[in-house]
Amino acid sequence: MNTAICVREISKSFGNFSAVNQLSFTVQQGDIYGFLGPNGSGKSTTLRMMMGLIKPSAGDIEIFGTSLSLHRHSIMRKVGCIIEKPDFYGYMSALDNLKLFARANLLTYSPKQYQDLFHLVGLTGREKDKVKTYSHGMKQRLGLAQALIHDPELIILDEPNTGLDPQGIIDLRNLILQLNQERGKTILFSSHILTEVQQLCNRMVVINKGKSVVEGKVEELLSTESMHVRIELSQLDKAIESINQSTYRPKLVNIDDHLFRFKMSKQEIPELLRFFMDQQIDILRVDYRNELEEYFLKITTDQS
Amino acid sequence: MKEFKAILINELIKTMKRPRTYIGFGVITFVCLMLQAAFYKDGKEILSFVTQQFENVFNIEGRVLNGNLICFILLQTLIVQMPLLVALVTGDAVSGETASGTIRFLLTRPASRTKIVLAKWLAGLFYTLLLLIILGIMALVVSRFIFGEGDLMSLNSEGLTVISGDDINWRWGYAFLIAFLSLGVVASLGTFLSCILDNSITPIVSVMAIIIIFTIIGMFDLPSFDVIKPFLFTTHMISWKNLFEDPIPFQDILISIVVLAFHILLFISLSIFYFNRKDIQS
Numbered sequence: 001m002n003t004a005i006c007v008r009e010i011s012k013s014f015g016n017f018s019a020v021n022q023l024s025f026t027v028q029q030g031d032i033y034g035f036l037g038p039n040g041s042g043k044s045t046t047l048r049m050m051m052g053l054i055k056p057s058a059g060d061i062e063i064f065g066t067s068l069s070l071h072r073h074s075i076m077r078k079v080g081c082i083i084e085k086p087d088f089y090g091y092m093s094a095l096d097n098l099k100l101f102a103r104a105n106l107l108t109y110s111p112k113q114y115q116d117l118f119h120l121v122g123l124t125g126r127e128k129d130k131v132k133t134y135s136h137g138m139k140q141r142l143g144l145a146q147a148l149i150h151d152p153e154l155i156i157l158d159e160p161n162t163g164l165d166p167q168g169i170i171d172l173r174n175l176i177l178q179l180n181q182e183r184g185k186t187i188l189f190s191s192h193i194l195t196e197v198q199q200l201c202n203r204m205v206v207i208n209k210g211k212s213v214v215e216g217k218v219e220e221l222l223s224t225e226s227m228h229v230r231i232e233l234s235q236l237d238k239a240i241e242s243i244n245q246s247t248y249r250p251k252l253v254n255i256d257d258h259l260f261r262f263k264m265s266k267q268e269i270p271e272l273l274r275f276f277m278d279q280q281i282d283i284l285r286v287d288y289r290n291e292l293e294e295y296f297l298k299i300t301t302d303q304s
Numbered sequence: 305m306k307e308f309k310a311i312l313i314n315e316l317i318k319t320m321k322r323p324r325t326y327i328g329f330g331v332i333t334f335v336c337l338m339l340q341a342a343f344y345k346d347g348k349e350i351l352s353f354v355t356q357q358f359e360n361v362f363n364i365e366g367r368v369l370n371g372n373l374i375c376f377i378l379l380q381t382l383i384v385q386m387p388l389l390v391a392l393v394t395g396d397a398v399s400g401e402t403a404s405g406t407i408r409f410l411l412t413r414p415a416s417r418t419k420i421v422l423a424k425w426l427a428g429l430f431y432t433l434l435l436l437i438i439l440g441i442m443a444l445v446v447s448r449f450i451f452g453e454g455d456l457m458s459l460n461s462e463g464l465t466v467i468s469g470d471d472i473n474w475r476w477g478y479a480f481l482i483a484f485l486s487l488g489v490v491a492s493l494g495t496f497l498s499c500i501l502d503n504s505i506t507p508i509v510s511v512m513a514i515i516i517i518f519t520i521i522g523m524f525d526l527p528s529f530d531v532i533k534p535f536l537f538t539t540h541m542i543s544w545k546n547l548f549e550d551p552i553p554f555q556d557i558l559i560s561i562v563v564l565a566f567h568i569l570l571f572i573s574l575s576i577f578y579f580n581r582k583d584i585q586s
Contacts, residue, residue, distance in 0.1 A: 014585075051412045053584040076414040083412065087405030092321055100317065103310045104413040146409060 003065065004029045004154050004186040005050065010059030011210075012045055019045040020210040022059070027188055027203070029153075032180050034197030034204030034218065035190040038300045042210035043190045044084055047158050050188075051081055063154065077105070080152035082160055086143025090132030094123065094142050097131055098149060105150040121145045122171055136163035144175070155179065156188045161196060173200060194296050198222060206292070208299045214292070221292045224266035228253075228294040231260050231272070234282035242279045248272060258284070308419050315427035319393065328389035328435050335385075336378055336442035340450055343374055347451075371448030372456040372472055376548065378443040383483060383542065387490040387515050388508075389435060394428035394494030395507035398579065402502045402586050411584060421499065421579045425572055428491040436484050444476060458548045465550050479544040482557070485564045486541035490515070492571035499579040502586060534559075537567045 005027035012020040020042040027033040037043045048054040050061055052072050061068040063075045088097045095114060102109045118124050121141040134142065140163055147155055161169050179185040191197050197204055198218060205215040214221060233239040236258055243252055253261040262272065269288060276283055289297065319325055347369045401407040410420060456467040490511060497507035518538035521529050533539050543560035546553050
C-alpha cells in the first residue's frame with residue numbers, strides 16, 4: 001500500500017507557545033484515518049500545515065510521496081479539504097460559490113455535474129439560495145461539495161460533524177464510507193470525539209498538547225482484552241475482604257472511596273458482577289472503558 | 305497564465321457581486337448630480353462673485369459656466385473623497401476574507417499566494433478604474449450636456465488660467481490617467497494593509513488616516529515638512545491639475561508619475577512579500 005500522507009517531526013510555535021511538537025504519523029492510501037485529540041491539542045494547526053495555510057517551524061510533510069514545501073501546487077490538485085468551519089461568500093448563491101471553486105481548479109462543470117454534486121451532499125433545491133441564508137449544517141454540506149469538486153484523491157475533513165443534526169451526522173458518515181469504499185478516496189478525519197472516530201476510521205492517531213500519544217489500527221487500540229472497569233459497591237469493608245480472598249485481587253487497580261477499579265477482559269465482567277452478588281454486596285454502579293477510551297477520558301479531563 | 309486568469313475572473317466576479325462595490329458608484333453619481341443641480345440653479349451668481357475681482361483688469365465674455373469648469377470643480381472636490389471609496393473595497397480585499405474565513409478555501413487551491421494577491425490587486429485597480437469612468441461620464445459628459453462646452457477658466461496659485469475649449473480634451477484624458485495612477489497608489493496601499501491586518505475595518509481606517517496625516521503635512525510650509533513632502537504620495541496626487549496650467553510643467557508631472565508609480569510598486573511588492581509569509585490562523 002502506498003503512503004498518502006507522511007508527517008515527519010513537524011513543529012509549530014507561535015511566540016513562546018508550542019502548538020505542535022515533533023509530531024509524526026503516516027496515512028496509507030485507502031485509509032479512513034482518524035485524527036483525534038481534545039480541543040486545543042494542535043489538530044487544526046497540524047491540518048493547516050498540511051494544507052499550506054501555516055508554515056511549519058520544523059519538520060517535513062509529504063503527500064503522495066511529494067514534499068509539500070516544494071510541490072504544493074501539484075499536491076493541491078489531489079487534495080480537497082474542509083478546515084475548521086466552512087465559510088463562503090454569503091452574498092452569493094451556493095451555485096455561484098461552487099462555480100468560483102470550480103474555476104479556481106480550472107474545471108468546466110456542466111449544469112448536470114453541479115446538480116449531481118448538490119444531490120450528493122443533500123442540498124438539491126437550495127442551489128440558488130444565497131449562502132447567508134444557509135444554516136451551519138447546510139454550510140457544512142456545501143463545504144463538503146467544494147472539497148469534492150475537483151474529485152481529489154485525498155480528502156481532509158476537520159471536525160466536519162460540527163453543527164450537523166443527528167441525521168446530518170449519519171448522512172455524512174455514510175457519504176464518507178461511500179467515498180472511501182466506492183471511489184477509493186483516502187480520508188483524514190479529525191475529531192475531538194472518540195466515538196466518531198471509532199465508527200468511521202480504520203487507523204488513527206491520538207494527539208495531545210501537540211504531540212502524538214498513540215497511533216495504530218482502531219480495532220487494536222479499542223481492544224476489549226484490557227478494559228478499565230469501575231464498580232461502585234455499598235459495603236466497603238466486606239467488599240475489600242471478599243476481593244482480597246478471591247482471584248480478583250491481582251486485577252484490582254485501586255479503590256477510591258466506594259469505587260473499585262479493575263483491569264480485565266470484557267468477558268470477565270459478568271463473572272465479577274456475579275461474584276459480588278453471591279457475596280451479597282450491593283452493586284450501585286458499573287461502567288467500563290477500553291484502554292483508549294480510558295486514556296482519552298484522562299487527557300480530556302486533565303484539560304478541563 | 306490560465307490559472308491566473310481564472311483567479312482574476314473570480315476576483316472580478318466577487319468584486320462586482322458585493323453590495324459594497326456599488327456604494328462608491330452611488331456616491332459619485334449622487335455627488336455629481338447634486339453639485340450639477342446646485343450650479344445649474346446658483347452657478348451664475350457664484351461665478352460673477354468670483355470673477356468680480358478680475359473685471360477691473362479685463363473683460364470676461366462667453367459662457368464661463370460650462371461643462372469643463374463644472375468637471376474641473378467636481379474632479380477637484382471628489383479626488384479628496386475618492387480614496388475612501390477605493391479603500392472601502394481594496395482595504396477589505398484580503399483582510400475581509402481572512403476575517404470571514406473564506407481565505408482558507410482560497411489558499412487551499414493550487415494557485416500560489418503571489419497570484420492570489422496580484423489578482424486581488426488587479427481587481428482593486430479595475431474597481432478604481434470603474435469609479436473614474438463613472439466620474440468621467442458624470443462629471444464631464446453629463447456636465448457638458450447640461451452646461452454646454454467652452455473655455456476652461458481655472459484659478460490657481462499663479463493666478464487665472466484660461467484653456468481654450470479646442471485644446472482641452474487631451475488634457476482631460478491625461479488628467480484622468482494621472483488621477484487613476486493616484487488612486488492606484490491608494491488601492492495598492494489598501495491591498496498592502498489588507499494583507500497585514502486580519503479584520504476589515506482597520507485597513508480602511510488606516511488608509512484614510514495615512515492620507516489625512518500626509519495631507520496635513522502637505523498643507524504647512526514648515527522647513528521640517530518641506531524635506532519630506534516630495535516623497536509623500538499625497539503631494540503628487542493632485543498633479544493632474546498641472547495639466548490645466550499654461551505652460552504645462554511637464555517636468556513636475558513626470559516626477560509625480562515616477563513617485564506615484566514607485567509607491568504602487570513598493571506597496572504591491574510588500575503585499576506579496578508579507579502575504580507569502582503569513583500564517584492563516586483564522
